[in-house]
Amino acid sequence: MTYFDQNLMRAIIMDHYTNPRNKKLVEDESYKTKHMASESCIDDIYVQSKIEDGVIKDLRFDGVACTISTSSTSIMTALLKNKDIKQAKHIIAQYRAMLNELDYDSELLEEANCFCNLSKQANRIKCGLIGVDAISELIEENEVSNDEQ
Amino acid sequence: MLDLTNIRNEFPMLKKNNLVYFDNAATTFKPYKVINAVMDYYENCSVNVHRGDYDLSFQVSNQFDQAREAVAKYLNATSKEIVFTSGASSSLNLVAYGYGQKYLKEGDVILSTEAEHASNILPWFKVSEVTKAKIEYIPLNEEGILSIENFKKAMHDKVKVVTLAQVSNVLGHKVPMKEICKIAHSYGAVVVVDGAQSVPHLKMDVQDLDIDFLAFSAHKMCGPTGVGVLYGKYDLLQATDPFLLGGGSNARFDICGNILLKNAPYKFEAGTPAIEGVLGLKAAVEYLMDIGMEHIEEYEKELNQYFVEKLRPLEHVVIYNPSGTCGIVTFNVKGIFAQDVASYLSSKGFAIRAGNHCAKILIDVIQASETLRASVYFYNTKEEIDAFIQALSEITLEKCIAVVI
Ligand SMILES: Cc1ncc(COP(=O)(O)O)c(C=O)c1O
Numbered sequence: 001m002t003y004f005d006q007n008l009m010r011a012i013i014m015d016h017y018t019n020p021r022n023k024k025l026v027e028d029e030s031y032k033t034k035h036m037a038s039e040s041c042i043d044d045i046y047v048q049s050k051i052e053d054g055v056i057k058d059l060r061f062d063g064v065a066c067t068i069s070t071s072s073t074s075i076m077t078a079l080l081k082n083k084d085i086k087q088a089k090h091i092i093a094q095y096r097a098m099l100n101e102l103d104y105d106s107e108l109l110e111e112a113n114c115f116c117n118l119s120k121q122a123n124r125i126k127c128g129l130i131g132v133d134a135i136s137e138l139i140e141e142n143e144v145s146n147d148e149q
Numbered sequence: 150m151l152d153l154t155n156i157r158n159e160f161p162m163l164k165k166n167n168l169v170y171f172d173n174a175a176t177t178f179k180p181y182k183v184i185n186a187v188m189d190y191y192e193n194c195s196v197n198v199h200r201g202d203y204d205l206s207f208q209v210s211n212q213f214d215q216a217r218e219a220v221a222k223y224l225n226a227t228s229k230e231i232v233f234t235s236g237a238s239s240s241l242n243l244v245a246y247g248y249g250q251k252y253l254k255e256g257d258v259i260l261s262t263e264a265e266h267a268s269n270i271l272p273w274f275k276v277s278e279v280t281k282a283k284i285e286y287i288p289l290n291e292e293g294i295l296s297i298e299n300f301k302k303a304m305h306d307k308v309k310v311v312t313l314a315q316v317s318n319v320l321g322h323k324v325p326m327k328e329i330c331k332i333a334h335s336y337g338a339v340v341v342v343d344g345a346q347s348v349p350h351l352k353m354d355v356q357d358l359d360i361d362f363l364a365f366s367a368h369k370m371c372g373p374t375g376v377g378v379l380y381g382k383y384d385l386l387q388a389t390d391p392f393l394l395g396g397g398s399n400a401r402f403d404i405c406g407n408i409l410l411k412n413a414p415y416k417f418e419a420g421t422p423a424i425e426g427v428l429g430l431k432a433a434v435e436y437l438m439d440i441g442m443e444h445i446e447e448y449e450k451e452l453n454q455y456f457v458e459k460l461r462p463l464e465h466v467v468i469y470n471p472s473g474t475c476g477i478v479t480f481n482v483k484g485i486f487a488q489d490v491a492s493y494l495s496s497k498g499f500a501i502r503a504g505n506h507c508a509k510i511l512i513d514v515i516q517a518s519e520t521l522r523a524s525v526y527f528y529n530t531k532e533e534i535d536a537f538i539q540a541l542s543e544i545t546l547e548k549c550i551a552v553v554i
Binding site: 006009010013014017018041042043044064065066067068070114115117118121123124127 | 550
């Protein structure tokens, strides 16, 4: 399957916007929460992660955000769930490279390939990053707290 | 009637761009008259203002004084009541710290609303923290309007400062300022008016309204950025402490730390001012007075009504301030996030703002945390509104995604 057909890319975004995956927070002590309230736009989302034994067991989010922010967060939470930290970081690096117009491995990005043209819309790139920025921070904080233990 | 063709020809931003600009509540375009005044300063008289040890400085100082007079005329004030600042935010901070913080004490009350711009409420938060004076909010009605009845109910003996926007930047409603000042004064309270969204659009008469302090920015009224005004009744300005001290604000000082400040307005203007900004502001108020603020006010009201009338039939649009009159239309498209709508409209050549506009009111009174705001000025036209409505009537979620990907 190729993701490079424009209609398909739009359909994926539409699907994840109207029917977002993992869009429900839980009240559970084993989850860590990150609040992302952008200074430059009006998106306001929360992302939760449950990371155990070096594996991302669960990712969730909720909040109000635009089509690109919501769909990218939905896609990335689905893509990164059940990956180990090392894989997850590698996939995130590919995704960031795509948005920065650098070389990347598109095989690893699956549905997230639908944002391959987002880099052309300078003022919307941040919408595609809000979710992964939160996930990256959650991963980092998990690593720091593991180091401390 | 305004001569729109002529007016639009005076704005390079309107001549050059195909952009339909409906973000005038954020800032406005500048006519050649203002641009030329700024350039003239840099090209022909680029020296400091200090009463002239040489001719050119004398001339520029005179122009600077004339700017104060022009602004005073615009407000029906006297020129010694006009303080030049860096903008509405700095004017509002000056009143809060220089007056509020000096005189308020525990037990006193600062009365405001939940619809204020951050620049008119955050300084008072700080004043409240330092002085222990309390902030109370006048309840707004279900449309977000401040009624005189609610104001009367909220007013009491402990209120020492009433601080309000004359026109809200969120919903564009105009508050009955003359009655408010009258009632507030009968309790001995001082009225601080945030005029950022009113002074550019309405005929102002500070004496008739009996306003105590009035703050506004030049850039929202065809003037340059980085300059604004604090108007204050003279005895109140004299009673206010400067926020900054330095060159130009003192008459003399000695090595023991004794400072003799100049009188208002000069004691507030330490340091070299934004001279080109002040001269640009002079050109802007002259330009607006030439057109006539009554005409501007009347035309904008007409545009506002036309906008609402055209927007109302669109079933996928919710309007939050259908009864507004001051050029601000706040709305949402059902089922599409405000930011996506603004992006789509931007791709079609329309500039409007998506945001939460720094005010809490939208959540409490209107139950929408994000909205779209279209704000017009006297150079906008009904044709622009027609084109905007056309673009908005065709909007779909799919199209919003398609303009990005
Ligand atoms: C009602 C109101 N007050 C104050 C301000 C602050 O003006 P400035 O940013 O020019 O200082 C604004 C500007 O958006 C405003 O709309």
